[in-house]
Amino acid sequence: MTGFRLPDGGLIDRTRPVTFTWDGRQLRGFAGDTLASALMASGERVLARSFKYHRPRGVMSAGVEEGGALVTVGTGARRTPNLKATEVELAPGLAASGQNAWPNVRFDLGGVNDLFSRFLAAGFYYKTFMGLGGGTRQWMFFERFIRRAAGMGTPAREPDPDRYDVVHDFCDLLVIGAGPAGLAAAGLAAERGLDVMLVEQDFALGGALLGSAERVEDKPGAAWAAERAAALEGVRVLTRTTAFGLYDGNVVGLYERVCDHPGDTDPARPRGNLRIVRPARIILASGAIERPVAFGNNDRPGVMLAGAAAAYLNRFAVAPGRRAVIAGNGDSVYADAMALAGARVETMLLDAREMAPPELAEAAAGVGVEVHSGYVPVEAAGRNGVTGLAIGRPARDGHVRLERTVPCDVIGVSGGWSPAVHLLGHRGARPVWHAEMACFLPGRLYDGVAVAGSVAGVWRTEDCVAHGRAAAAEAVEALSGRRPKAPEAPAPGGWDTPILPLWEVTLKHRKLKSFIDPQNDVTSADVRLAAREGYDSPEHMKRYTTLGMAPDQGKVGNVVGLAVLAEALDRTIPQTGLTTFRPPYTPVPLGAFAGRARDRHWQAERQTPMHKAQDDAGAVWTDAGLWKRAWYHPAQPGESLEDAYVREAAAVRETVGMVDVSTLGKIAVQGPDAAEFLNRVYVNGFAKLPVMKCRYGVMLRDDGIVFDDGVTWRLGEDEFMATTTTANAAAAMAWFETLLQTRWPELRVHVASLTDQWGGAAVAGPRARAAIEAALAEGDISNEALPFMGIVRAKLRVRDGEIPVMIARISFSGELAFEVYARSGHAPAMWRALLAQAKAQGGTAYGVEALGALRIEKGHVTGAELDGRVTLEDSGLGRMASKTKPFIGMALAKRPDLAREDRPRLAHFHPVTEGERFSVGAIVCEEGKVAGHGIGWLTGVTAAPALGGGWLGIGFVRGGPQAWEGRTVVLADPVRGRETRARVASPHQLDPEGERMKGEPTHA
Amino acid sequence: MPERASPLEGHDAPRRFGPTGPDGPGVRLSERRLASVWLIAAWPDRLAAAGAAAAKAAGVEAAPGPGASATGEGGTLMRVEPLKWLLIGEAETARPGLDPADGTVLELGHARTVLHVAGPRAVELMARLVPLDLRPAKFPEGAVAGTVLHHVGVTILARDGGFDLLVLRSFGLAVWETLIDTAAQFGAEIA
Amino acid sequence: MLRIPCPFCGPRDETEFSYEGDASVTYPALDAPEEDWFEAVFLRDNPRGPHTELWHHANGCRAFLVVERDTLSHEIRSARLAHGPTREALE
Amino acid sequence: MQRYNLLSVICGGLTGQKHWQRVWGHPEPKPHYDVVIVGGGGHGLATAYYLAKEHKVRNVAVLEKGWLGGGNAGRNTTIVRSNYMIEGNTEFYEHSMKLWENLSHDLNYNVMFSQRAHVNLVFSPAQRDAMARRYNIMRLNGIDGEFWDRDTLRRRIPHLNHDHGRFPILGAYVQPRAGTARHDAVNWGYARAATALGVDIIQGCEVTGFIRKGGALTGVETSKGEILADRIGLAVAGSSSLMAHKAGLGKLPIESHVLQAYVSEPLKPVVDQVIVFGGVGHFYISQSDKGGLIFGGDLDHYNSYAQKGNLPVYEHVIAACMQVLPCLGRVRVLRQWAGLVDMSMDGSPFITKTEIPGLYLNAGWCYGGFKATPASGHTFAHTIARDAPHPANAGLTLSRYREGRQIDESGRGPVPKLH
Ligand SMILES: Cc1cc2nc3c(=O)[nH]c(=O)nc-3n(C[C@H](O)[C@H](O)[C@H](O)COP(=O)(O)OP(=O)(O)OC[C@H]3O[C@@H](n4cnc5c(N)ncnc54)[C@H](O)[C@@H]3O)c2cc1C
């Protein structure tokens, strides 16, 4: 027989029926059901198949410790695998299905594994599949089948359509768990004026009271809980919210399920929130989790925790079966048995203890429970569902004498209770074994963290309430600054008759297949095998058998497994030791941690002030760090990258071109010691740089390797603007602050970022001056007034007036060039005004590809060359280093390997065969020695009209160009299947004296 | 002087989006155009003197301490760094007078844009963006804080019951889009 | 999450800061011998336990802080401004 | 040593798993050994194995303070590759790759080395060019490496975020022979084989100091008493600075950091290769044979010995994961843990003699020591046995920094947190 709905009772809302589908079939439950209770009410028993043996599995609990019923919910992009049916709130239209089975969970071909289970003991895969004759081919052949059989649910292949938020919360007191202890704690703290947050993973408040028939202050527990909850004004109560991790600083991670439950599928709202809470104090009131006992076939559908059997009855008005056997070793099972009997379920109670507690036994018998003391469960009968239970009596030799089989269709088992101390373990605190109560209690507590209720081994409800209040009172005292006097909290305990530790039932002459971790199919025999083979540390046993490594993380199996291991090693449980608790307490969707940082919003996009102006004109964009930079400006739609950059570069050489340089880092350096500071930071000198002049500088790292380069402008006696590469702008700023605040505190210098204050355009080419002058409203940029590396202030005429600008004679392309800086708000107007004049001169806008071509022809280094491993001399800048003043990096730059003459130096490469090309990343090798690490590498390539029109490369070669006069080298590029011969030349062939940059244009 | 371009150009047309409840949108978003921004930085041993100059420029009693701001004729003076104040205003103001022996002044009028977040659910929106407790009790009118919004540095000023977010201009549009993306769930309006 | 008590801004998340390593390293004069620079740049105590280190409040008040933190328990005992003159000015 | 094969598994099934021998014991330490290895991680165990097997030095003890394989060896994301560019690294990691390819047979223990390809995504032309240099160097050294363009990548991994990412995926550089292995199996395989050759593996034995006579070290003080040794090899990864101080080596160029890793709930096959990317962020993911997705990214950027990580790195790593595999949004993180990585000043390791006679150092493994385990053991054993480096670890010296020969794959300079 299977489960069925009772005509009345439970906390479900019978006025709101909910239809849902299970493996495609329509079924019905009510609001307030979980998927598990609704399936049980519909008579479904086999809901899943186990990991290794593919044995049939049903509901084994009523909470997050569920080891059996793992299902998949949702379809298409919203398909969500591995959900525990006990944690899924029933919602209208919910589509749930079985997983890890073919064709379905009721009839699964994978079940054949169970027949061979004797060969598939723990760790068998370490001892075979290696194949013969070396190599990995045989293993990888078997691996394909193993991977398909393993794993549980199948994830979606489409992007998750839902969004999640990361929410930052702050409070005085965070209470975790809304059972009697948590509700009491939150209530008292709020009354005393604390700013309180109460979080509860369930969709209802009350904790264990929801599943028990117990009365509190002479009203049903659930009603008492609802009353307490209603009285919590001013408390932020978050249901469907799991505290999954406790971290340093007592910061707690929460996952709040927002839109995964009935009645709230608003598209604008996130599916869930990852909440990061920073409480001043925490009260952990997370309760305790019931443990099973390892007995024969204890994984069959119909075997569940005793408390769960009662909970389905009390909370969901579902009888798990017609004839139940409740088997336990402590007082708590009596209430469970009485609840079942009260619902006219024929119930037998086995109490492992010889002397059952008299009043409890009498009360149970009073409602028709057949009580047997001194009895234990031996072996469940039935395959796809329990049909009976063999019972017996423990004998002195530790085994059990089998007596008889009792027909039944549900078995509720209890081996005791494990306080949910997991969160305390996240920060490394080890729980302490309490032998008499056979459970681990919280160990050392961190300051600011208190425990309340059954998490501390306090079992009676009224004691839990008192414990909650005491913990809250302590928090109020602590936060008021007064030394908190320890309030009298109830001591652990509360059972009339002590529990009788019972971990495993064994027969003398027959081995029982008893499961400790039903999800990973780990049996007690596996644990003993691990001990026998030498994997006898609990950490080795865990990893060899995979006990506790499944989705329930051993919430019910870990302590039982540890007890079996301790017995196998003839040691006590505390001597053996528990494995480590790790976040998350229960699994959390990856999407929640990503929050809004999805797709395009993963990293913020930076735009220059002239972005829109160029975009409107059809610019094609590329990325430079977080910036968008114009890659090229197609003359007509569809123009290729190569055609565009050759055209643009030619314009700069022949008429005029304009490029957006706003992304360069710009740092204001102000104060009387500004010049001295720059002198120490750059290899070359700045003290004698005249005002309204600028100078190219290079910075080294402490270890003597080149860090960054750029032009520094002197705008006043005590005011400089240092420009850096786009990539190192933030790093350079932080580096300046490091030096000023931690190494040279005596220097009177202030630094601040100017990157976003100015938009900059480089106007380069023989007609650059003419183009700018046509737009000038004020200012003289003649060669006399504005010599090479000079700066002037001027005004440009724009559509609606005049704008102030700074103009500097800086050239990166090697042509006559000016960098025009306007304040960001005026920069679009500057760009439009200058571009109009440039076009009038036959010029164009150009992008970073053309910029690259021009600088390669000129032999300038960029980030492609300065890869964090090259020195000043390597990059052809050795002569810049000052001989007279010290600078950062000078000492370690002298290290022997950095000073070797045969280091790779900057050079140009020309193809020997006309028309041939080569690519960046090619390795420069000597003729006949195309192997090993070669003698250099290429960092940049381009078509080079200004240097003979052929293909041109820039890069490094051992000993520099002079070492390869008249000799060809091989450019090996095996990744692209190419090998070309090249001639090595000096990188400074184009206008080496720089007449174009410095003087009047001699040509054009 | 010609009109200044905004980094939100083309993206800030007034509209409503998300489920607005009976009592109107939960969040109102707008851009506040600044005309002048001056960074006043004191030498460590001249903090008081530089502070006095800053206060004078802002037209307030005294220069505000850490986490505070003061508003006067010359604009709003905010203490943003141990040795630095930021003076922002919607009117053009002259360069604050400061003796070089006391510190330095830097013009940053164009470096930032100000995004204003207002409305009954502004605090809830901000809790999804920055790791600070911006509830009125903890972050009253006039409070100032430098923090991080999705990896982007931002300075927050509590003003007119809402918040001014001072963002580097180049990040302006990206932060604006993040505000819109996150605010939709509260019912929002671009004013 | 490390909560770092910035003397200027108050307690803040580690995400606003950038960790800048061992604060007990003293860097020699720029033209000091290679060996002194080698030790300052390359060798570290790397203790398990109390550690004096630098944190830069990059997304906050841009101040460098000298923080005393235990590298095993992560407990933070103190934080002060690294720049002496500014520290004195604020006291 | 008892042979593991299909026959033995069948025999096990028929005899109720009774005939399996112990893989290792719990020997009490002898008063003297020829060689003592401090640290029972992958590197320490492998070193002991190769000392016994290749150099016939059998009077060896491995001293492990906790349980063997409990350090980084039991915590890593199991990625095995040999795609290194800088001289010294290229040779060393390919030497390791060749040892990996026969390791299950050498140890008679299935380490599950699965060569499913290491796919390094590329987001910008500049990144594509920079990596071309590394994969060309690999090819010139006989190491497999190729480039998958957009279409190939789209065909091989259709559910990557090809079109909607913050940066366009331009393709990927791939090492087909690279992949993953089962970390525990490597530790247990080496421990079992070393025990069979006579090595004593002593767990729960913490080295607390060193015994000196004259200038030389003659043994170690431990939680189980004094143990004398002619030669001592340090292989304690994240604890290297602590041991170096005690041994008199002074400061090392190392910072210890927490590196986190994550596993998802078990899933049917969804990620077949090892998928990684760097530059615009840092992320790596693969799927274990049990079905869990194993992934990680950057370390927690501050010094730490805590073996537990903090929330900001969750957000950083998982946002990177969702950027390239947005279909994993509803898949759930099952467990997060952390190891204690010894970050060196250039991101490369040290396998070398030291200035103290008889003391040898194996450290500086950063993110990447699991793939090095076979070669590290092999070359460290050679260095200890011969008191001279093997060709494959000749470049991995402590003195390289003084010479100005940093082996800096990333070019980020002497800042440990950046490697
Ligand atoms: C999260 C994470 C992910 C990683 N992912 C990868 C990856 O994908 N690929 C890769 O190649 N590498 C990876 N690594 C790096 C790799 O795991 C390590 O570099 C490598 O394992 C270090 O060598 P080991 O195994 O000997 O170290 P460990 O296993 O740490 O060995 C050191 C041992 O020394 C012991 N010890 C310490 N002090 C003492 C003492 N005083 N006395 C006695 N014993 C002592 C420790 O208990 C420890 O067992 C990862 C590391 C981590 C933490």
Ligand SMILES: NC(=O)c1ccc[n+]([C@@H]2O[C@H](COP(=O)([O-])OP(=O)(O)OC[C@H]3O[C@@H](n4cnc5c(N)ncnc54)[C@H](O)[C@@H]3O)[C@@H](O)[C@H]2O)c1
């Ligand atoms: N008779 C017995 O032996 C026995 C044993 C255990 C418990 N109990 C009963 O259980 C109750 C114990 O009261 P209590 O308040 O200590 O515990 P509780 O179990 O009633 O409540 C704990 C609550 O915390 C929630 N929770 C746990 N971990 C969480 C997390 N990480 N995040 C969010 N929520 C989480 C649970 O969902 C639950 O609602 C009493 O009624 C007691 O009588 C009895």
Ligand SMILES: Cc1cc2nc3c(=O)[nH]c(=O)nc-3n(C[C@H](O)[C@H](O)[C@H](O)COP(=O)(O)O)c2cc1C
């Ligand atoms: C490659 C790999 C795979 C893992 N797979 C799982 C897993 O499937 N389930 C699980 O619970 N833990 C898994 N773990 C984590 C371990 O349980 C454990 O957290 C880790 O070894 C660190 O040990 P500690 O948590 O005891 O400190 C895995 C660890 C590694 C390195």
Ligand SMILES: [Zn+2]
């Ligand atoms: Zn600060």
